[in-house]
Amino acid sequence: xxxxxxxxxxxxxxxxxxxxxxxxxxxxxxxxxxxxxxxxxxxxxxxxxxxxxxxxxxxxxxxxxxxxxxxxxxxxxxxxxxxxxxxxxxxxxxxxxxxxxxxxxxxxxxxxxxxxxxxxxxxxxxxxxxxxxxxxxxxxxxxxxxxxxxxxxxxxxxxxxxxxxxxxxxxxxxxxxxxxxxxxxxxxxxxxxxxxxxxxxxxxxxxxxxxxxxxxxxxxxxxxxxxxxxxxxxxxxxxxxxxxxxxxxxxxxxxxxxxxxxxxxxxxxxxxxxxxxxxxxxxxxxxxxxxxxxxxxxxxxxxxxxxxxxxxxxxxxxxxxxxxxxxxxxxxxxxxxxxxxxxxxxxxxxxxxxxxxxxxxxxxxxxxxxxxxxxxxxxxxxxxxxxxxxxxxxxxxxxxxxxxxxxxxxxxxxxxxxxxxxxxxxxxxxxxxxxxxxxxxxxxxxxxxxxxxxxxxxxxxxxxxxxxxxxxxxxxxxxxxxxxxxx
Amino acid sequence: xxxxxxxxxxxxxxxxxxxxxxxxxxxxxxxxxxxxxxxxxxxxxxxxxxxxxxxxxxxxxxxxxxxxxxxxxxxxxxxxxxxxxxxxxxxxxxxxxxxxxxxxxxxxxxxxxxxxxxxxxxx
Numbered sequence: 001x002x003x004x005x006x007x008x009x010x011x012x013x014x015x016x017x018x019x020x021x022x023x024x025x026x027x028x029x030x031x032x033x034x035x036x037x038x039x040x041x042x043x044x045x046x047x048x049x050x051x052x053x054x055x056x057x058x059x060x061x062x063x064x065x066x067x068x069x070x071x072x073x074x075x076x077x078x079x080x081x082x083x084x085x086x087x088x089x090x091x092x093x094x095x096x097x098x099x100x101x102x103x104x105x106x107x108x109x110x111x112x113x114x115x116x117x118x119x120x121x122x123x124x125x126x127x128x129x130x131x132x133x134x135x136x137x138x139x140x141x142x143x144x145x146x147x148x149x150x151x152x153x154x155x156x157x158x159x160x161x162x163x164x165x166x167x168x169x170x171x172x173x174x175x176x177x178x179x180x181x182x183x184x185x186x187x188x189x190x191x192x193x194x195x196x197x198x199x200x201x202x203x204x205x206x207x208x209x210x211x212x213x214x215x216x217x218x219x220x221x222x223x224x225x226x227x228x229x230x231x232x233x234x235x236x237x238x239x240x241x242x243x244x245x246x247x248x249x250x251x252x253x254x255x256x257x258x259x260x261x262x263x264x265x266x267x268x269x270x271x272x273x274x275x276x277x278x279x280x281x282x283x284x285x286x287x288x289x290x291x292x293x294x295x296x297x298x299x300x301x302x303x304x305x306x307x308x309x310x311x312x313x314x315x316x317x318x319x320x321x322x323x324x325x326x327x328x329x330x331x332x333x334x335x336x337x338x339x340x341x342x343x344x345x346x347x348x349x350x351x352x353x354x355x356x357x358x359x360x361x362x363x364x365x366x367x368x369x370x371x372x373x374x375x376x377x378x379x380x381x382x383x384x385x386x387x388x389x390x391x392x393x394x395x396x397x398x399x400x401x402x403x404x405x406x407x408x409x410x411x412x413x414x415x416x417x418x419x420x421x422x423x424x425x426x427x428x429x430x431x432x433x434x435x436x437x438x439x440x441x442x443x444x445x446x447x448x449x450x451x452x453x454x455x456x457x458x459x460x461x462x463x464x465x466x467x468x469x470x471x472x473x474x475x476x477x478x479x480x481x482x483x484x485x486x487x
Numbered sequence: 488x489x490x491x492x493x494x495x496x497x498x499x500x501x502x503x504x505x506x507x508x509x510x511x512x513x514x515x516x517x518x519x520x521x522x523x524x525x526x527x528x529x530x531x532x533x534x535x536x537x538x539x540x541x542x543x544x545x546x547x548x549x550x551x552x553x554x555x556x557x558x559x560x561x562x563x564x565x566x567x568x569x570x571x572x573x574x575x576x577x578x579x580x581x582x583x584x585x586x587x588x589x590x591x592x593x594x595x596x597x598x599x600x601x602x603x604x605x606x607x608x609x610x
Binding site: 271274275278279280282283286287289290293309312313 | 499501503507511571
């Protein structure tokens with residue numbers, strides 16, 4: 001037999017764990033990537049917003065120093081802005097696009113001004129690690145407009161480009177934040193995965209425990225040891241399987257016990273048969289030798305006695321073989337399952353024994369409660385015939401002699417009985433009486449096969465037979481037919 | 488000096504056969520045809536050797552063997568089981584019950600008498 005577990009080295013439990021862990025990992029990766037995207041979008045938009053506000057603020061701050069062309073003032077004004085951590089450079093240009101100030105070490109990235117010319121709008125260029133934001137600085141010259149103090153409309157305000165402010169916003173912070181996010185998410189995923197695996201492992205242990213239990217029990221049965229009924233925790237599929245397994249185990253055990261019993265009976269049968277058949281052969285062989293010697297010596301007087309021993313041994317053996325054939329016939333002749341009127345059948349048998357019953361002054365009482373029964377009528381007839389014959393044979397000499405045949409009605413299995421008030425059976429023989437060729441009293445005829453036949457017939461009717469007896473008070477043979485098992 | 492043998496055997500043919508074979512070998516013997524008679528006769532005769540059949544009608548042969556062995560007055564008696572059964576388990580059981588030997592009856596009955604004589608020191 002191949003071990004089911006040997007086909008794949010991974011157990012059911014590990015396979016589930018493996019699948020769940022892979023699933024867990026995939027979900028973690030998808031979740032992390034998604035989070036990164038969302039976070040990146042948020043951080044970008046925040047940085048851009050910040051860039052816009054900061055650049056516009058810088059333009060406002062730079063307006064006065066640019067008009068006055070005061071470089072020192074400009075530097076002082078923007079030194080505040082330099083403390084903003086995302087800012088990597090701040091540069092100012094005058095209206096001729098000449099760089100006035102550059103608050104950064106090294107050179108600025110290349111930038112064209114064309115498209116931003118004269119437009120009061122932010123121009124953002126994205127580089128690998130920074131956003132390059134350019135914004136024009138205007139100044140309003142409202143006082144140059146004629147009639148400024150009388151009903152001056154707002155939209156006639158005159159603006160003049162005086163320079164540009166250019167600020168670089170580093171993406172480092174975004175990259176750092178993202179790195180941090182990846183690490184945090186990974187750690188959290190790992191943690192949850194480990195906790196998940198642990199919980200799953202525990203759960204699977206609980207779930208697979210009954211399966212492991214079933215596996216061990218099945219293995220035990222294979223080796224011949226029967227486990228006690230396995231506990232059923234839940235009424236689920238595994239619970240039902242366990243219950244079914246328990247029933248199966250019980251029935252296998254029952255069958256094995258029955259088989260063992262039958263085997264023992266068979267062993268005993270062949271033991272007794274071989275013993276009883278060898279015995280007369282030995283006698284014959286022995287006496288032939290003795291007769292031969294006597295003839296050689298010429299002494300003839302004992303020969304008739306010796307021949308008699310040989311004759312009776314041959315007769316005995318013949319009888320044994322005849323009985324043996326009767327027993328084996330029980331097995332191979334066809335079993336006719338029919339409905340039998342028990343009372344009628346026993347009354348018929350009674351007529352066969354009319355003479356011996358009368359001679360021995362025995363009354364036979366047949367219970368009126370005996371009704372129909374299912375079985376082989378010829379064989380059941382033999383049962384009652386043998387039991388009645390036995391009762392007559394062992395009736396003894398007491399004055400009121402009685403044989404009763406009746407039934408004890410029960411819910412499950414009715415018990416039939418044949419009772420006599422004869423000599424009874426010594427307790428030490430009660431077990432042996434059903435054995436083949438067992439003959440308790442050597443003086444009575446019959447090889448003692450009758451009760452063996454009765455027992456075999458009852459067994460063919462799926463019943464049991466037993467005897468209760470007290471010496472001097474009588475015996476009762478009980479039997480059942482078509483027994484339904486109690487479990 | 489007559490050595491006495493007790494044959495405990497229920498089957499008349501076999502008992503007689505053993506008796507005749509022993510007689511031919513120059514041994515006197517008596518027959519007991521069941522276990523209880525065997526026990527009584529053993530105590531009465533105090534035989535030098537008992538041949539014991541295991542399949543007795545009234546008593547288990549192994550049990551009888553044990554009981555005979557326990558009798559102080561039979562401490563010098565040799566007990567030989569005579570049986571047609573050649574089952575090793577039976578032989579072991581008989582020796583355990585105190586039998587001095589186990590002779591399988593078949594197939595040469597004459598051989599048995601020679602063996603019994605050997606036990607009794609009469610070659």
